[in-house]
Amino acid sequence: MPVTNAVSAARTILTRLHDVMASRSHAQAKLNTVVEVIGEGLDSEVCSVYLLREGMLELFATRGLAQEAVHVTRMAIGEGLVGTIAQDNETLNLAEATAHPDFSYRPETGEEKYHSFAGVPIVRRERAVGVLCVQHADPRRYEEIEIEALQTVAMVLSELISNAGLVDDEEVVLSPQQTGQVRLDGLTLVKGLAAGNAVYHQPRITIEHVMAEDRDAELQRVYLAFDKMREQIDRMASQAEFGVGGEHEEVLETYKMFAYDEGWSRRIIEAIDSGLTAEAAIERVQQRTRMRMRQIDDPLLADRMHDLEDLSNRLLRIVSGQIGTAASMGLRSDTILIARNLGPAELLEYDKRRLKGVVLEEGSLTAHVVIVARAMGVPVLGRVRGLRGTVREGDPLLLDADKGEVVVRPNEALIEAFDARFAKTKERAAAYAALRDVEPFTRDGTRITVLMNAGLRDDMPNLALAGADGVGLFRTEFQFLVSATLPARERQTRLYRDVLDAAGDKPVVFRTVDIGGDKVLPYLRHNDGEVEENPAMGWRALRVALERDGLLKVQARALLEAAAGRTLHVMFPMVAEPWEFDAAKALFEGQLAFLKRQKKVLPEAVRYGAMLEVPALAEMLDVLVPRLSFLSIGTNDLTQFLFAADRAHPKLAERYDWLSPAIMRFLKRVQQAVVGHDVDVTVCGEMGGRRLEALALLGIGIRRLSITPAGVGPIKELIRKVDLDEITQAMNQWLAAPPPSLREALAEWARDRGIEAD
Ligand code: PEP
Numbered sequence: 001m002p003v004t005n006a007v008s009a010a011r012t013i014l015t016r017l018h019d020v021m022a023s024r025s026h027a028q029a030k031l032n033t034v035v036e037v038i039g040e041g042l043d044s045e046v047c048s049v050y051l052l053r054e055g056m057l058e059l060f061a062t063r064g065l066a067q068e069a070v071h072v073t074r075m076a077i078g079e080g081l082v083g084t085i086a087q088d089n090e091t092l093n094l095a096e097a098t099a100h101p102d103f104s105y106r107p108e109t110g111e112e113k114y115h116s117f118a119g120v121p122i123v124r125r126e127r128a129v130g131v132l133c134v135q136h137a138d139p140r141r142y143e144e145i146e147i148e149a150l151q152t153v154a155m156v157l158s159e160l161i162s163n164a165g166l167v168d169d170e171e172v173v174l175s176p177q178q179t180g181q182v183r184l185d186g187l188t189l190v191k192g193l194a195a196g197n198a199v200y201h202q203p204r205i206t207i208e209h210v211m212a213e214d215r216d217a218e219l220q221r222v223y224l225a226f227d228k229m230r231e232q233i234d235r236m237a238s239q240a241e242f243g244v245g246g247e248h249e250e251v252l253e254t255y256k257m258f259a260y261d262e263g264w265s266r267r268i269i270e271a272i273d274s275g276l277t278a279e280a281a282i283e284r285v286q287q288r289t290r291m292r293m294r295q296i297d298d299p300l301l302a303d304r305m306h307d308l309e310d311l312s313n314r315l316l317r318i319v320s321g322q323i324g325t326a327a328s329m330g331l332r333s334d335t336i337l338i339a340r341n342l343g344p345a346e347l348l349e350y351d352k353r354r355l356k357g358v359v360l361e362e363g364s365l366t367a368h369v370v371i372v373a374r375a376m377g378v379p380v381l382g383r384v385r386g387l388r389g390t391v392r393e394g395d396p397l398l399l400d401a402d403k404g405e406v407v408v409r410p411n412e413a414l415i416e417a418f419d420a421r422f423a424k425t426k427e428r429a430a431a432y433a434a435l436r437d438v439e440p441f442t443r444d445g446t447r448i449t450v451l452m453n454a455g456l457r458d459d460m461p462n463l464a465l466a467g468a469d470g471v472g473l474f475r476t477e478f479q480f481l482v483s484a485t486l487p488a489r490e491r492q493t494r495l496y497r498d499v500l501d502a503a504g505d506k507p508v509v510f511r512t513v514d515i516g517g518d519k520v521l522p523y524l525r526h527n528d529g530e531v532e533e534n535p536a537m538g539w540r541a542l543r544v545a546l547e548r549d550g551l552l553k554v555q556a557r558a559l560l561e562a563a564a565g566r567t568l569h570v571m572f573p574m575v576a577e578p579w580e581f582d583a584a585k586a587l588f589e590g591q592l593a594f595l596k597r598q599k600k601v602l603p604e605a606v607r608y609g610a611m612l613e614v615p616a617l618a619e620m621l622d623v624l625v626p627r628l629s630f631l632s633i634g635t636n637d638l639t640q641f642l643f644a645a646d647r648a649h650p651k652l653a654e655r656y657d658w659l660s661p662a663i664m665r666f667l668k669r670v671q672q673a674v675v676g677h678d679v680d681v682t683v684c685g686e687m688g689g690r691r692l693e694a695l696a697l698l699g700i701g702i703r704r705l706s707i708t709p710a711g712v713g714p715i716k717e718l719i720r721k722v723d724l725d726e727i728t729q730a731m732n733q734w735l736a737a738p739p740p741s742l743r744e745a746l747a748e749w750a751r752d753r754g755i756e757a758d
């Protein structure tokens with residue numbers, strides 16, 4: 001088979017196949033012609049097509065083998081060379097077929113005179129539906145270009161076969177990893193149980209047409225798609241859409257490298273030259289890379305493979321015009337979303353009523369997407385390895401974020417066991433709901449204030465449902481994140497007014513916009529387009545607000561107007577030095593004076609507070625506290641700075657414990673610095689919503705918690721079982737002489753007193 005040019009060989013074959021496909025003959029007759037065309041085109045003595053029928057690979061057409069064997073020779077999946085190709089979905093290229101351990105001789109075919117053998121899977125929707133193979137009398141290995149021509153032809157063949165209805169689209173070869181029940185472990189990011197069907201955040205593209213009608217038009221489409229994709233990648237890099245450094249930056253670098261890789265685009269163009277559509281060409285090149293990469297056993301390369309796969313899918317989406325995420329296509333009910341990672345804004349696009357859970361390949365506990373999910377009451381499992389290789393679109397899933405696992409395609413027994421647990425959790429939820437109107441007093445009679453965190457109008461009904469004392473942290477930037485453009489003042493005013501109305505006489509603490517870090521607004525280049533090396537410690541929150549004070553002025557006006565006649569609680573994020581608090585307060589006071597001159601109805605009172613998230617501020621509390629009405633400790637940011645551990649970094653997600661003596665000692669010092677002042681101290685980070693952490697906080701003197709709504713019930717229940725003197729004493733001892741694990745010590749303490757605290 002002296003093929004010197006795979007492209008022209010494939011093109012010649014494809015042109016002829018095009019005619020065959022267009023002809024009006026019967027499917028079997030078409031297939032008979034097809035093997036002749038391919039055999040001739042590749043100058044091969046034998047060319048055979050095996051197709052999947054009733055679970056077996058059946059010889060459907062052949063040139064060169066005995067015709068009596070057609071529809072007689074049948075191989076099981078995994079049996080012989082043909083069965084192995086289908087099972088592994090991989091190419092075989094053998095100089096001496098009989099030397100292969102899987103070779104199985106079929107006398108009826110008369111194949112004994114042929115020595116060399118090359119076969120490729122015929123793939124439909126990522127799965128093998130048949131095998132195309134060529135054989136030669138001379139023992140020789142086929143050239144790579146010959147194999148490529150064969151693979152291209154196999155791709156076209158899959159369309160022909162499917163159009164002719166020769167194989168049932170549902171009848172496919174799948175490995176147990178793709179069909180059976182599989183349990184995948186991950187890291188619990190938001191607790192909870194969910195059952196539903198897998199939906200990919202970025203759906204895979206189905207390629208309808210493989211053979212091109214007009215080569216130039218296809219080339220044009222792919223050139224345009226490349227331009228668009230490169231533009232997107234460049235924009236991503238400049239906006240650091242991927243969030244914070246580390247792994248994400250590496251990904252972005254790899255993306256850029258692939259996006260501009262000449263070799264990749266050239267191979268796609270060659271595939272179009274051979275007669276494929278732009279979509280098929282991209283997929284074809286992707287298949288080839290996949291096959292090559294599979295032979296290399298290197299986890300780093302496997303990661304790169306994912307990147308290229310992502311990029312290839314992005315290119316496919318652009319070229320096919322199927323650009324939306326699953327959110328824009330509308331969800332079915334009971335969806336469990338699958339993604340590599342998500343931004344908070346992307347998650348907020350989903351319909352909360354239908355989204356039951358999220359499973360991510362990456363993710364970390366305090367990333368904002370996780371905070372959003374927690375606020376939405378959606379369980380999230382992160383750091384799940386092998387997720388995208390195992391789960392297929394539509395697969396039934398049982399997500400058990402409590403245990404840190406997801407079961408893919410569960411069997412009946414498991415579904416039953418899961419249902420039983422589900423019922424139990426519902427019972428528990430009902431028990432918490434019963435606590436809704438019960439005030440959280442400790443056993444010794446101290447009233448603890450339990451507030452909730454919120455960020456959207458939709459969160460407000462939770463206030464009554466959970467029975468919280470108010471909103472201790474309203475993250476105003478969420479409105480900015482879900483909006484395509486900067487929200488105008490009127491829109492902001494309306495939201496804040498609605499929120500206050502919904503809260504009735506319960507207080508709401510509005511935090512001024514905290515953008516930057518992993519909360520990136522696509523429409524706001526807050527950093528003059530420069531990529532920040534370390535955005536969490538960069539140009540964010542109050543730092544942006546004080547320099548670009550237009551944004552803060554608009555927000556101040558909106559908040560002051562919305563609170564007309566009521567008390568406004570406003571708090572500033574990321575205060576690092578007392579003057580920053582003063583400057584922000586002065587800006588509000590300026591707006592207040594303006595409204596006064598305009599004779600507008602003013603708030604009855606304005607109470608100003610600061611967030612303690614930057615450790616340096618803890619050293620200045622003697623200066624700052626007298627100027628405050630309240631202080632709120634944002635432990636999510638605070639702990640990332642105390643441990644110098646990026647809160648969104650997947651590799652650090654499990655490294656440090658909130659229940660470390662270092663953090664607890666620090667928080668205790670802060671708490672004590674405020675004693676004697678008429679200033680409320682609240683902990684509003686995620687840790688306050690976890691029982692053991694809440695217990696520890698009570699033990700160091702914290703009496704106000706602002707937590708995720710789902711935590712209100714469980715934390716109230718805990719409070720009612722705690723004796724403050726007892727836990728204070730225990731914490732004092734542990735902090736003076738730390739045990740090997742504070743977490744374990746607390747857990748044991750709770751267990752001994754019959755307090756459920758996991
Ligand atoms: C925090 O940092 O603890 C906090 C509550 O703010 P955010 O999580 O929005 O940064």
Ligand code: MG
Pocket residue numbers: 573613634636637
């Ligand atoms: Mg913060």
